[in-house]
Amino acid sequence: METTESRAQRAPELFEALGGTVADGFPVIHSSVSHTERGTPYLKAPGVVMLARPRTNVAGLAGFLEGFDPELRFPEYLDDPTRLPDSTQLCKTAGQTCYMSFGPRRTKNENAAAYIERLTSAGHGSVLEHASFSFLLYGISRSVTHELVRHRAGTGFSQISQRYVSGAVLRFVERPEYQEDEELHRLFEERADRAASEYEAMAEQLLERQGGGNSMLSADYKTDARKKVQQTARSLLPNETEAPIVFTANVRALRHIIEMRADAHAESEIRTLALRLFLCAVTADPILFGDYRVGELLDGTFTVTTENRKA
Ligand SMILES: Cc1cc2nc3c(=O)[nH]c(=O)nc-3n(C[C@H](O)[C@H](O)[C@H](O)COP(=O)(O)OP(=O)(O)OC[C@H]3O[C@@H](n4cnc5c(N)ncnc54)[C@H](O)[C@@H]3O)c2cc1C
Numbered sequence: 001m002e003t004t005e006s007r008a009q010r011a012p013e014l015f016e017a018l019g020g021t022v023a024d025g026f027p028v029i030h031s032s033v034s035h036t037e038r039g040t041p042y043l044k045a046p047g048v049v050m051l052a053r054p055r056t057n058v059a060g061l062a063g064f065l066e067g068f069d070p071e072l073r074f075p076e077y078l079d080d081p082t083r084l085p086d087s088t089q090l091c092k093t094a095g096q097t098c099y100m101s102f103g104p105r106r107t108k109n110e111n112a113a114a115y116i117e118r119l120t121s122a123g124h125g126s127v128l129e130h131a132s133f134s135f136l137l138y139g140i141s142r143s144v145t146h147e148l149v150r151h152r153a154g155t156g157f158s159q160i161s162q163r164y165v166s167g168a169v170l171r172f173v174e175r176p177e178y179q180e181d182e183e184l185h186r187l188f189e190e191r192a193d194r195a196a197s198e199y200e201a202m203a204e205q206l207l208e209r210q211g212g213g214n215s216m217l218s219a220d221y222k223t224d225a226r227k228k229v230q231q232t233a234r235s236l237l238p239n240e241t242e243a244p245i246v247f248t249a250n251v252r253a254l255r256h257i258i259e260m261r262a263d264a265h266a267e268s269e270i271r272t273l274a275l276r277l278f279l280c281a282v283t284a285d286p287i288l289f290g291d292y293r294v295g296e297l298l299d300g301t302f303t304v305t306t307e308n309r310k311a
């Protein structure tokens with residue numbers, strides 16, 4: 001697939017253009033909610049909220065470093081004047097522990113980017129596993145989350161339970177391809193309305209049968225009874241149903257996912273998500289994700305690539 005020139009320097013600009021903001025060190029790209037005329041809610045883009053990022057206690061190393069021969073001058077490690085993002089600091093400290101590189105000849109924080117690049121280019125990504133980021137992802141469809149959860153190594157997921165929650169929080173996701181085309185957009189809105197009303201009608205039917213003594217739907221407890229209705233009614237929901245998820249990944253896994261899913265060959269909706277994940281990650285830590293380049297495809301969508309794949 002063809003790309004226009006590399007847009008390496010454009011990550012901050014793109015983050016801002018997508019409405020990205022940073023509060024208290026946590027990047028966020030929100031997504032607004034639209035409604036059909038009948039009031040069915042839907043979203044047109046993924047929302048990404050960074051929920052958690054590392055906090056590193058370098059000062060806490062004092063008691064450890066002071067326990068070695070003073071001639072090694074290890075405590076100087078604590079006086080590095082360059083402040084790093086905590087996630088970079090954590091990975092760097094972990095890496096430097098391997099060789100006890102705490103003395104004056106160590107790589108100083110001002111050279112952290114080159115240090116990290118040496119690790120990623122050599123595939124020594126295990127130290128990147130120490131730093132994890134958590135995100136709330138919303139405005140993404142059930143098809144996207146099905147793709148995302150295939151990433152098993154170094155990840156954690158907590159996804160909306162369609163068995164537990166009711167139709168009151170049902171929302172849909174409009175693919176970018178539909179948004180630009182009047183007819184496809186109209187058909188999408190009709191489908192969303194239909195799915196919402198069919199879900200509601202089906203839930204009512206199931207509730208009636210539950211009251212009427214259907215043995216497969218009956219339950220001793222209220223919550224179980226509700227689940228039995230919703231787990232059955234959800235079978236008619238389409239792939240374009242929204243499926244919010246809390247997603248945690250260590251940096252090694254997050255890098256791999258960005259590389260796989262923001263690639264030109266990735267499916268367009270998950271690529272849109274991976275771009276936003278990358279923009280939040282690089283905003284939080286410009287060093288650990290500093291080797292990535294944003295490219296623009298001829299259709300106006302973006303890719304994120306690096307030469308240091310699969311660290
Ligand atoms: C463009 C695209 C198209 C795709 N099409 C399909 C498709 O048609 N059908 C389909 O089923 N899937 C498809 N997938 C999903 C794909 O096959 C992977 O399941 C998914 O991308 C997860 O990536 P991963 O295997 O690298 O796993 P991750 O969990 O992200 O693991 C990261 C790395 O850890 C190592 N690892 C993880 N688990 C193991 C293990 N059990 N044993 C050994 N090493 C391990 C591997 O090196 C792996 O690459 C597609 C993915 C992409 C990006």
